[in-house]
Amino acid sequence: MSFTKTLYAATAMALVTAGGAFAENLVIATVNNGDMIRMQGLTQDFTDKTGHTVEWVTLEENVLRQRVTTDIAAKGGSFDIMTIGMYEAPIWAANEWLVPLDDLSAEYDADDILPAMKGGLSYEGTMYAAPFYGESSMIMYRTDLMEKAGMEMPEAPTWTFIREAAAAMTDRDNDINGICLRGKAGWGEGGAFITAMSNSFGARWFDEEWNAQFDTQPWKDTLEFYVGMMNESGPTGYATNGFNENLNLFQQGKCGMWIDATVAASFVTNPNDSEVADSVGFALAPDNGLGKRSNWLWAWALAIPAGTQKEAAAKEFIEWSTSKSYIELVAENEGWANVPPGARTSLYENPNYKEVPFAQMTLDSILSADPNNPTVDPVPYVGIQFAAIPEFAGIATEVSQEFSAVYAGQQSIDEALEKAQALTNDAMEAAGYR
Amino acid sequence: MARAVTNNRKIINTAAAWAVGLLIFFPILWTILTSFKTEATAIADPPVFLAFDWTLENYTAVMERSNYAKFLWNSIIIAGGSTILGIIIAVPAAWSMAFVPSKRTKDILLWMLSTKMLPAVGVLYPIYLICIQLGILDSRVALVIILMLMNLPIIVWMLYTYFKEIPGEILEAARMDGASLKEEILYVLTPMAIPGIASTLLLNFILAWNEAFWTLNLTAANAAPLTAFIASYSSPEGLFFAKLSAASTMAIAPILILGWFSQKQLVSGLTFGAVK
Amino acid sequence: MATQHSRSAARIMMAPAVILLLGWMLVPLIMTLLFSFKKYLPMRGGDLGWVGFENYVRFVSSSAFWPSVSATLIVVGGVLAITIFFGVLLAILLNQPMWGQGVVRILVIAPFFVMPTVSALVWKNMFMDPTNGLFAHLWRFFGADPVSWLSEASLPSIVLIVSWQWLPFATLILLTAIQSLDSEQLEAAEMDGAPPLKRFAYITLPHLSRAITIVLLIQTIFLLAIFAEIFVTTGGAFGTRTLTYLIFQRVLESQNVGLGSAGGVYAIILANIVAIFLMRIVGKNLDA
Numbered sequence: 002m003s004f005t006k007t008l009y010a011a012t013a014m015a016l017v018t019a020g021g022a023f024a025e026n027l028v029i030a031t032v033n034n035g036d037m038i039r040m041q042g043l044t045q046d047f048t049d050k051t052g053h054t055v056e057w058v059t060l061e062e063n064v065l066r067q068r069v070t071t072d073i074a075a076k077g078g079s080f081d082i083m084t085i086g087m088y089e090a091p092i093w094a095a096n097e098w099l100v101p102l103d104d105l106s107a108e109y110d111a112d113d114i115l116p117a118m119k120g121g122l123s124y125e126g127t128m129y130a131a132p133f134y135g136e137s138s139m140i141m142y143r144t145d146l147m148e149k150a151g152m153e154m155p156e157a158p159t160w161t162f163i164r165e166a167a168a169a170m171t172d173r174d175n176d177i178n179g180i181c182l183r184g185k186a187g188w189g190e191g192g193a194f195i196t197a198m199s200n201s202f203g204a205r206w207f208d209e210e211w212n213a214q215f216d217t218q219p220w221k222d223t224l225e226f227y228v229g230m231m232n233e234s235g236p237t238g239y240a241t242n243g244f245n246e247n248l249n250l251f252q253q254g255k256c257g258m259w260i261d262a263t264v265a266a267s268f269v270t271n272p273n274d275s276e277v278a279d280s281v282g283f284a285l286a287p288d289n290g291l292g293k294r295s296n297w298l299w300a301w302a303l304a305i306p307a308g309t310q311k312e313a314a315a316k317e318f319i320e321w322s323t324s325k326s327y328i329e330l331v332a333e334n335e336g337w338a339n340v341p342p343g344a345r346t347s348l349y350e351n352p353n354y355k356e357v358p359f360a361q362m363t364l365d366s367i368l369s370a371d372p373n374n375p376t377v378d379p380v381p382y383v384g385i386q387f388a389a390i391p392e393f394a395g396i397a398t399e400v401s402q403e404f405s406a407v408y409a410g411q412q413s414i415d416e417a418l419e420k421a422q423a424l425t426n427d428a429m430e431a432a433g434y435r
Numbered sequence: 436m437a438r439a440v441t442n443n444r445k446i447i448n449t450a451a452a453w454a455v456g457l458l459i460f461f462p463i464l465w466t467i468l469t470s471f472k473t474e475a476t477a478i479a480d481p482p483v484f485l486a487f488d489w490t491l492e493n494y495t496a497v498m499e500r501s502n503y504a505k506f507l508w509n510s511i512i513i514a515g516g517s518t519i520l521g522i523i524i525a526v527p528a529a530w531s532m533a534f535v536p537s538k539r540t541k542d543i544l545l546w547m548l549s550t551k552m553l554p555a556v557g558v559l560y561p562i563y564l565i566c567i568q569l570g571i572l573d574s575r576v577a578l579v580i581i582l583m584l585m586n587l588p589i590i591v592w593m594l595y596t597y598f599k600e601i602p603g604e605i606l607e608a609a610r611m612d613g614a615s616l617k618e619e620i621l622y623v624l625t626p627m628a629i630p631g632i633a634s635t636l637l638l639n640f641i642l643a644w645n646e647a648f649w650t651l652n653l654t655a656a657n658a659a660p661l662t663a664f665i666a667s668y669s670s671p672e673g674l675f676f677a678k679l680s681a682a683s684t685m686a687i688a689p690i691l692i693l694g695w696f697s698q699k700q701l702v703s704g705l706t707f708g709a710v711k
Numbered sequence: 712m713a714t715q716h717s718r719s720a721a722r723i724m725m726a727p728a729v730i731l732l733l734g735w736m737l738v739p740l741i742m743t744l745l746f747s748f749k750k751y752l753p754m755r756g757g758d759l760g761w762v763g764f765e766n767y768v769r770f771v772s773s774s775a776f777w778p779s780v781s782a783t784l785i786v787v788g789g790v791l792a793i794t795i796f797f798g799v800l801l802a803i804l805l806n807q808p809m810w811g812q813g814v815v816r817i818l819v820i821a822p823f824f825v826m827p828t829v830s831a832l833v834w835k836n837m838f839m840d841p842t843n844g845l846f847a848h849l850w851r852f853f854g855a856d857p858v859s860w861l862s863e864a865s866l867p868s869i870v871l872i873v874s875w876q877w878l879p880f881a882t883l884i885l886l887t888a889i890q891s892l893d894s895e896q897l898e899a900a901e902m903d904g905a906p907p908l909k910r911f912a913y914i915t916l917p918h919l920s921r922a923i924t925i926v927l928l929i930q931t932i933f934l935l936a937i938f939a940e941i942f943v944t945t946g947g948a949f950g951t952r953t954l955t956y957l958i959f960q961r962v963l964e965s966q967n968v969g970l971g972s973a974g975g976v977y978a979i980i981l982a983n984i985v986a987i988f989l990m991r992i993v994g995k996n997l998d999a
């Protein structure tokens with residue numbers, strides 16, 4: 002170990018003298034997810050290798066979004082690297098706000114990045130943000146409860162089956178809810194779930210002329226199915242449950258099924274945090290036989306704002322943090338189940354990783370998601386649980402607030418859809434689409 | 436007999452006041468207690484009050500993850516700097532309003548307060564762009580100035596009310612003795628108003644310490660104070676009550692301790708002219 | 712009394728504060744006004760030209776506008792009512808002779824020292840969480856179903872959180888005022904056989920009226936601007952979208968600065984209506 006360290010230091014020294022490169026101090030804005038926190042802990046490895054130091058600005062997701070968006074739009078230059086999602090990458094790239102990542106080293110092997118991830122983080126064929134980890138969504142279920150209910154989970158279930166299974170697993174006396182799903186307001190929370198779900202019911206956000214589609218039957222079907230199923234088998238107060246609330250419920254053994262991000266698999270199977278770690282099974286997100294499943298696609302990715310003075314050092318960091326060797330570094334320190342998933346093909350070919358129980362299902366879920374053709378009927382936008390246009394985040398947050406009010410029993414489905422339709426069309430008009 | 440009655444009343448008062456006081460303080464107490472629990476104990480049902488294995492692991496984890504000292508230092512500089520600067524600017528203004536009042540004094544005072552009503556978020560982009568132009572984005576200077584401006588109306592008003600209570604004759608006498616205006620303010624007025632100035636200082640320090648919009652939106656790595664520190668502990672993954680409690684305790688502890696020591700000053704000093 | 716000399720000196724001394732505040736008010740105000748007549752979309756290249764009153768019309772015609780005005784008034788009014796009512800009671804209680812007065816006072820004023828973000832996070836997670844919150848434990852202990860506070864009773868929950876933060880401030884000011892109450896007057900009334908409620912209504916309350924108006928004025932200024940409490944707890948869902956929050960959504964979530972600025976102008980108008988109303992009362996008291 003110390004030998005390698007010395008070697009790194011020597012290499013760094015050599016780099017400094019040979020290349021005339023400066024040791025820079027990079028400011029990186031990131032979200033406070035576990036994988037990023039882990040990366041912060043391993044930063045020393047980067048500093049040892051390159052001589053550059055790193056200062057982290059770690060913020061909760063909503064604050065981070067607000068912060069980096071203001072900074073990039075106003076060209077504030079506060080950050081050298083920003084952590085952004087699949088939603089922001091193409092929009093910002095179109096505004097020429099990001100440095101293209103088309104000249105990364107051969108050793109980095111950019112072709113190894115999963116095509117779905119690369120596609121979602123690209124604009125006009127050029128990648129503008131490198132995926133740190135990627136996810137789709139899938140079903141996580143309790144194998145013991147499924148058995149008790151006398152049912153068997155298929156690899157690719159339908160919504161009808163899920164609803165039946167949820168009802169069969171529900172045991173109110175023992176505080177077991179058949180199914181836990183996101184209902185929390187916010188486009189990245191409940192909004193993301195219901196949009197992905199609506200795709201499998203044949204719904205879409207906009208038609209090809211950018212008219213809102215909330216007045217169509219598929220949306221009504223989606224909400225009726227969701228609310229009906231949650232009232233039968235969901236936890237109380239699901240209108241305020243997001244990813245984390247459901248994660249805690251599932252870990253405490255209070256959910257029969259949970260359809261959510263594939264990255265959750267490593268949390269629910271970790272015996273240190275989860276009471277049900279040894280009885281979790283996985284399946285593809287459900288469909289309705291219409292040709293689209295209800296799984297989404299997302300990546301947390303690192304991007305460099307255009308105009309930064311430290312582009313070279315920033316690229317070095319991105320190469321370090323999204324590389325194959327970073328994955329190995331994490332595996333060495335924390336075990337294979339904790340490496341950042343969903344970004345690289347080679348990870349899923351690694352025999353060590355194949356032993357991880359959720360690896361294959363994660364890959365299958367990611368591969369079955371197609372952001373370019375997300376819906377049954379054609380749409381003018383890219384993105385599964387979002388539409389990659391600048392106005393979407395604002396609109397979808399308000400729409401999801403209307404939906405959450407339905408989940409909380411404060412208004413009817415028809416009222417919510419009517420309001421959603423009006424506010425979406427209004428905002429699209431304000432932005433000049435209609 | 437009469438004594439017994441008073442004593443009884445005192446006992447009742449004491450019991451009632453302590454009950455109410457503890458009830459109001461309870462959320463803070465609970466946060467502090469939770470910060471010493473493990474994540475699992477933090478959500479235990481039924482909740483454990485004191486009989487748990489006290490642990491420092493949350494504090495260790497927070498210290499490992501964040502550079503607490505830096506956030507703390509920024510908070511102190513920003514809150515302290517804006518308050519002191521505000522008082523330096525406000526003392527002369529409050530003096531002239533209190534001792535050389537004109538017809539418009541009251542209007543000016545009320546107008547100053549009304550400047551606080553502009554919703555901050557509406558001007559985020561303009562202020563952000565100005566900060567970029569001046570090159571003071573993510574600097575403590577920017578926040579000292581902005582928070583000073585935000586609190587200046589309150590500072591002027593508080594000082595004005597304290598100054599007004601000082602009898603004008605004393606200043607008159609000083610003037611008769613040949614004191615210049617500067618001497619009058621520095622050696623006569625200010626010492627008399629020290630309790631008032633201290634209360635003003637305290638209140639505005641607290642307000643600046645707790646300000647969470649500008650301090651969060653105008654800072655990145657250099658000038659981020661404790662409000663930004665807190666923004667990284669509302670965890671999206673897994674249990675986080677204990678760690679959040681530890682971070683919260685660390686963010687509010689300095690100001691709680693300050694409040695503890697200055698309690699008398701606050702209780703007697705916050706009048707805003709409400710007491711004649 | 713004031714000489715010509717001191718008058719001009721007074722002007723000079725007032726100048727820095729006035730000029731600074733004038734700048735602090737005018738620069739953002741003018742920019743807000745300017746943007747409000749523009750189509751300004753940072754995500755679409757920024758300034759896209761003048762649009763007249765379009766933003767103003769759009770902002771009020773949105774279905775979110777009137778609910779946000781009423782949410783604002785409910786939050787401000789609710790918090791004012793609670794803090795003043797309990798503030799008066801607490802001030803009277805804390806003014807009584809007792810043991811450990813100093814410590815009790817600290818306990819009561821402590822919430823004022825807690826940052827809004829922290830208090831919102833603590834209330835939301837550790838008390839109001841329907842699964843692991845303390846209230847949920849309490850409810851279950853008594854055999855009731857836990858309440859999902861922030862969705863089923865969203866506005867009252869926000870009012871509760873904000874009131875908790877501001878009750879100390881009201882109590883402090885009212886306590887200071889009560890301490891200056893002439894105790895002989897009260898004792899005389901007691902001798903004359905006036906019952907406690909009457910003494911309160913005819914002596915204490917009138918004496919506090921000035922302090923109450925001050926609390927009203929200052930708290931209103933701060934309450935109209937509350938943001939963190941909503942951002943952290945509900946994110947504006949379940950009818951908790953105040954005017955300030957609506958503007959935040961327009962400017963930052965929708966990235967429509969023009970529309971948000973028009974909202975800002977409305978917010979200024981609303982604030983000034985409230986302010987004029989308040990200052991009528993306080994203004995009288997300032998000279999009294």
